Amino acid sequence: MPAHTGLTAPMFGSPDVMEIFSGAGLIRRMLDVEGALARAEARCGVIPAAAAATIADVCAQPEDGGRQPVIDAEALAQGAIGVGNLAIPFVKQLTAAVAARDETAGRYVHWGATSQDILDTALVLQLVDALRIQDGRLTRLADDCAGLARRHRDTVMVARTWQQHALPTTFGLKAAGWLDALRRDLMRLQDTRGRVRVLQFGGAAGTLASLGPTAPDVAACLAGELALAPPALPWHTHRDRLVEVASTLGMLCGTLGKMARDISLMMQTEVAEVAEPAGAGRGGSSTMPHKRNPVGCAAVLAIATRVPALVSTMFSAMPQEHERALGGWQAEWDTLPDIVASTAGALRQMGEIIAGLEVDAARMRANLDLTGGLILGEAYMLALGQRLGRLPAHHLVECASRDAVAANVTLLDALRKRLAADPALAGLLDDADLEQLADPTRYTGQAARYVDAVLTEWQAARGAQDGAP
The missing domain is CATH 1.10.275.10 (Fumarase/aspartase (N-terminal domain))
Incomplete structure (x- = not known):
């Protein structure tokens, strides 16, 4: 259909x-x-x-x-x-x-x-062709994410929790997170492709009498003749292979939706850290000429919103009656093609987005500095905690953070003032220590190592894929 x-x-x-x-x-x-x-x-x-x-x-x-x-x-x-x-x-x-x-x-x-032999086997042939396309498109998307992760391995930016500034991270790590999820999706898709490539042929009641x-x-x-695997027995009312296709693609749509959510939030005017590829008329508004909307992300998010309900329909259709279903089989006819075609659309859109994604590293750094160093409060606290204990250090940095906001100064300046004002705190951290702690590039933790690990795993997966028959 x-x-x-x-x-x-x-x-x-x-x-x-x-x-x-x-x-x-x-x-x-x-x-x-x-x-x-x-x-x-x-x-x-x-x-x-x-x-x-x-x-x-x-x-x-x-x-x-x-x-x-x-x-x-x-x-x-x-x-x-x-x-x-x-x-x-x-x-x-x-x-x-x-x-x-x-x-x-x-x-x-x-x-x-029997009728179901023809319809189910034709569906399998459709899936074989469609999933081969999905495999190639997903691989290219992952390759492009790998390129982003590699190029921006050390591009520092804000990590956001509850949509608020949290700590420094890198854009490379964010792209590596996308890549690692896509790698798992690709593994599931390849496994599913192998399991669904099975003939359906059982005659009127599954006995081929x-x-x-x-x-x-x-x-x-x-x-x-059809280049399909012969099953151990006909599977007229055992639909797990088809439901596996639906659930595998449903998870892939979720991954693509997560990417679209991240990118669209980073495209907000006040953030402006990335942008979808520009093009004539792309992202425009009917009334606001200045607009550059995340239209590709909107399409992916719409698909990611629709597909879970379709996957649920496939699961709901699994308990089928005896040797021929009454309604369950019929419920699949439009549902599974819709899932496959929708996933293909999401992959196409996200592939175009990532291939041409515009990354503004300077804006990422500017956003990181918006809070005047408050984002590094944890780093100051841990350094002071080695000398004061964690809770007193937490209280000190919390008070300095309030001072910084009230006086519109950096956390570094506010902390210096607090340390200088209290003889008991004098000398806990010298200027060199404080300056080093104020550098967000020194507080990205294991981000670079994580990026390298994901890239290594992806290269291994690509090598295995390229060597596969």
Whole structure:
């Protein structure tokens, strides 16, 4: 089913993945399954080779000799209303097209299969194609985050907790956090891709009784024709593989949403530490010409808001009845394509953002200095705590912080004044110690080491990926 077919499709989708899940994309893969089934059954002696050749040839052609589509999509959609799924009117149309070429061959279309075999296996083929695109796009995004982390390993900035200034950190560490999460998402995606690449072929009730003793051979041949793994048994009402796709992509959307939240907050006028890539008309307002809105982040956040509910639907559809679901299977038809297409849209948007992200290191440093050194209160406290004990040192720095705010001076100056005014405190820290403690670049902790560790892990992951078959 088409995902994001309205006017907002270019904003929230990705053309390549949307095409895969379009009506034409689904029909194309249903034809692929039927053509492969005919070839497999001919190889196993189930149907005549001549009939299989005709069926496969019709399935391989999107249009007949008169340039009419083999499958009429509108008639297919209307025909599904009364029978409950697309496969039944699809097989009817395909049989008519094959019989028009060879009446005998028409008798063998869809031999031994059931509707769900065709729909589920076509869905798997769609997922194989779509997740391969997601994998490549996610890898490129992670590479770009690695570049940001490397370039800004030592670019000092404010760390914010509860959206307030906390302590110094580095932009490299923030980018490394994005990268590390994306690396885990990529690992999950690659594992999921392997587990979902499985044939669905069980016949009417999951026993393949229709094919008698040839059933195992036909299933193996069909899996080979479609480059899918043969399952141990048909999985008509066991949907964990598909739900895993949904949950894996749901987590990826959450990661992308976290990145979009960070970037959009850093784009606020009062902060202005980063900006989405500039472009003609990008980020504009209909009434305020000066605006440069985080439009890419808005799209990613919208997707990250929508997708969890869709993932929940996939989980809710898992308890399916016996050997064929009544409603649960049908609930998946639009839901999973929407999740995949939405994730592709979020990846596309975030890929464009990170590839062209504008970073203002000078503004980061200026924001760090906004509080006149209050952000380094912990550093002063710990240094004094070695001489006074933690609680007295905390009280001293807290009082000096109030002094600094009231007098509109730096924390360094206020602390100097307090230390000089009390003979009991004189000499605890000399000017050199105080000046060193006032340097935020000396209080980024393990930020640089963490960045290096994440980059090393990413390089190892990329090496393994590049060496994979």
